[in-house]
Amino acid sequence: MHNYIEKILRAKVYDVAEETPLDFAPTLSERLENRVYLKREDLQPVFSFKLRGAYNKMASLTADQAAHGVIAASAGNHAQGVALAAKKLGIKALIVMPKTTPEIKVKSVKARGAKIVLHGDSYDDAFAHAMELVKEKGMTFIHPYDDPDVIAGQGTVAMEILRQHNADIHAIFVPVGGGGLVAGIAAYVKFVRPEIKVIAVEPDDADCLNQALKAKQRVELPQVGLFADGVAVKKIGEEPFRIASQYVDQVITVSTDEICAAIKDIFDDTRSVAEPAGALAVAGLKKYVEQNGVTQQTLVAIDSGANINFDRLRYVAERTLVGEHREILLAVAIPEAPGSFLKFCKTLGKRGITEFNYRYFDSQMAQVFVGITSSGVEADRQQLIEQLLNEGFAVTDMTGNELAKDHIRHMVGGHAPGNLNESVYSLQFPERPGALLKFLMSLGSQWNISLFHYRNHGAAFGKVLIGLQITEADCRTFEHGLDTLNLAYQRETGNPAYRLFAGGAATPCG
Known part of the structure; x- marks a missing residue:
């Protein structure tokens, strides 16, 4: 110490x-x-804060190391710190950044005089390539944290x-x-x-x-x-x-x-x-x-x-709102009968409604996706759910359901028209121009896509919810393909958010 x-x-x-x-x-x-x-x-x-460590490391380089220049791998903050430090010290800098790096960060590093190489889809890809360049060019690697x-x-x-x-x-x-x-x-x-x-x-x-x-x-x-x-x-x-x-x-x-x-x-x-x-x-x-x-x-x-x-x-x-515990997301089953919606709204009382999604699907029972304001106290959510249950409404709490928050709340009303023999996955892929097209082309034409919802929220990775009409054997083949593409995915066929608002009957890949 x-x-x-x-x-x-x-x-x-x-x-x-x-x-x-x-x-x-x-x-x-x-x-x-x-x-x-x-x-x-x-x-x-x-x-x-990243420029503190980057500059301290670079200021301690020997004259020979400084003459050969420095290299770093980063998707943003460390890259900008190294670039600014290099400009101040008069050292040439090469920054390896993933191809998924937002343009605003790429421009910021370039503006400080560093040379940029875009490589791979993740920091790990950029790091591996940077280490190859270290051997090739004899430059000093400036580690973002392990130094x-x-x-x-x-x-x-x-x-x-x-x-x-x-x-x-x-x-x-x-x-x-x-x-x-x-x-x-x-x-x-x-x-x-x-x-x-x-x-x-x-x-x-x-x-x-x-x-x-x-x-x-x-x-x-x-x-x-x-x-x-x-x-x-x-x-x-x-x-x-x-x-x-x-x-x-x-x-x-x-x-x-x-x-x-x-x-x-x-x-x-x-x-x-x-x-x-x-x-x-x-x-x-x-x-x-x-x-x-x-x-x-x-x-x-x-x-x-x-x-x-x-x-x-x-x-x-x-x-x-959800992070502050000030929004409660619920799936509520309401009888498809005159006066049901009125009864439901009366049960909510003077609570604010942040969103209300409904699409006719079943002649007996309506499924409503609703966002309701909360005081921020955990007990408030439980009290509301108990109120609804006491009034005879079936309730599923969606507040912590990632699928509901990322996809379903934006596509309520998209129920399958019948038994499609559909299997559903959520996955993410590196986001850059043409990424969605490249992903779809990588799937090939052997799968019949029955559901697709894509969101780009400004991050390095896009989020997709995809449904396919496939057999159980096909599921294993499809998942092997995702593994080969190194895509993170999760089976969602059994997720209650999908079941209640977008799904059909039992499916092979639950």
Whole structure:
């Protein structure tokens, strides 16, 4: 630890990085009954903390290494940090980025003078190609997180926090991808103020540190969620894991909806828009307060970045109400008879309705997909469901159903006209121009597609719900094809959202 403290104190970050403010969040503090502060790393020149570690590493290169130039693999924030550091130091830089990288990030890196190579569909593809180029060109690889100099550069965030707030701090919440930031913060905080809790926060579908701590060794996740793309890492870094396993007090995992709600929380207090990974720590802070019932504590969250595509905001806003527990999504069976809708609406009382979807299908019973405003208290949802059940309505809670939120709510009324012998899958594929056509062509013409719903919400990957008329044997062949294409997928034929609003009779691939 002493080595890291010395490295952090001597880190050469302030030639390019700024000492960002530690802002009090009044609205969030009042609602949570705690003193909440945001460390505003979104205000750095590249809108992310990443330039700290990148510059510190590059400033320590030998003259020979600097002369040969540097190379990095990144889909965004690290790339911008390396590019800015290279421009400042007069070093040539080559950045390998996935082909799925949004154009706004590609342009930002180019604007800072770095050369770009687009390769593969994921960070792992870009990383593998970058390592080949390192051998070929003799350039120095600047790792985004698994390097002591990078970790020390990120640790300067903690040094600033403790200098800016020398009164009591009960916990610091840190977003985790590869682990460089949490390692640097934990090493410094536990040396200077060991009573402060360091709490790591990860998406529940990309929790590589959480799984590694449980297994007591690094593990590689088979796949990761891509909503919080800045922390979509399958395996925690070796050095970050060594440090985190000693000094991180707790790991909290949060859902996509909770991240979206945190983006809104940050906006309400700062009028700035965080990227999903940037809002991760606030989401974890809120969950920590809810789970532990803490009050009157001083809590700090790292707002780690603001590199978000504008076209993703629609999706964020859509999911925010559920993330705040202020929207309840229900499938309600209503008798197909005069007066039933009126009775249903009277049962809801003065509650606000966020959406109401219905399409005539059955002469006896109507299935309604409805969104209803809530107070934000979990008991409110249970109370509403009990009210409806007591009035004789059959209710299925869809609030936590990903298929319902991603697809079904946008296609209610699309029931199959009969028994189509249909099997349904949700899957995602790399999003770039022509990607949908390429995906359909890869399926070939042997399958009869009976259902198709596609959404592009500004992320690196598009989401598809697809139904096919196939036999059980065909299911295995189809899934083998998806595996060959390296596409993440899930069987959805048995999902109640599909069954109630889009499905037909029993199918071979349930």
